[in-house]
Amino acid sequence: MSLDPRALVVAAAPAVALVVGLVAQPQPQSVVAAQQAFDRSALGAAVSTTPSVPQRALDVKLGGALSLRGVDLPTPALSRGARLSMKLHFxxxxxxxxxxxxxxxxxADEGGFRMNGDHWPLRGxxxxxxxxxxxxVVDAFDVVVPSAAPAGGYTVWVGLYHGDERLPFSGGDRALHDGxxxxxxxxVVVE
Structure with missing residues (x-):
């Protein structure tokens, strides 16, 4: 009686898959180890142990872990197609x-128009x-004013989110918080 070579392959496949699966599993790394191992040198002045100096100082606590210390919002008047360049100082x-x-x-202060600038901090x-x-941490980014944006005043709101959850306001200047x-x-104003 001779064995069909295909039977050997079929019989050995689960064992090979198990070995490959065990070897190929990613090795988990603790958050602390990941923080310590991360090379911050490429981030330049965006990450420092020295406080940055924002154009406009703010006092806002988020989630008990972060403080939004200020914002740079240098361009109060914008035209359609322009970039609103901002920096958030955490x-x-x-x-x-x-x-x-x-x-x-x-x-928009009137009419319900919204421009979105959602992004990962420091461009991911x-x-x-x-x-x-x-x-x-200084997060610099741009929001492009679309050609459909109506002229008029606009209020700029920011925060942090994960899925459907927003990082909660946890202290500081309540007048800046919308609930x-x-x-x-x-x-800003769109002309």
Whole structure:
């Protein structure tokens, strides 16, 4: 009686898959180990242990882990197609438990039009779960004014979110908080 070579392959396949599966599994790394191993040198002045100096100082606590210390919002008047360049200045007060994205809502004062500028901090190069206590992080980004944006005044709101959850306002200047975990950082005009 001879054995069909295909039977040997079929019989050996589960064992090979098990071995390959065990070898190919990613090795988990603790958050602390990931924070310590991350090379911050490529981030330049965007991450420092020295506080940055924003154009407009703010006093807002988010989630008990971050402080929004200020904003640079240099262009009060914009035309359609222009870029609204902004910088948010964060201080890390405690380890951040998750990866949060920044949301930016530039809301028309009348009519309900909204420009969005949602993004990962530092263009995705430095996720919030890697941020370490004592760091100061400056997130620079642009929001493009669409050609359909109506002329008029706009309020600029920011915050952090993960899925459907927003990082809650946890202290500071309550006048800047809208009750929906959005922080008012300024105003612009579209001409």
């Amino acid at each position: 201080a890390v007060d405690a380890p951040v438990a998750d990866d949060w994205q920044v949301f930016v809502h530039v809301d 190069n430095y996720r919030t779960a890697l941020w370490q206590k004592g760091e100061h 929906e975990n959005r922080i008012k950082v300024g105003a």
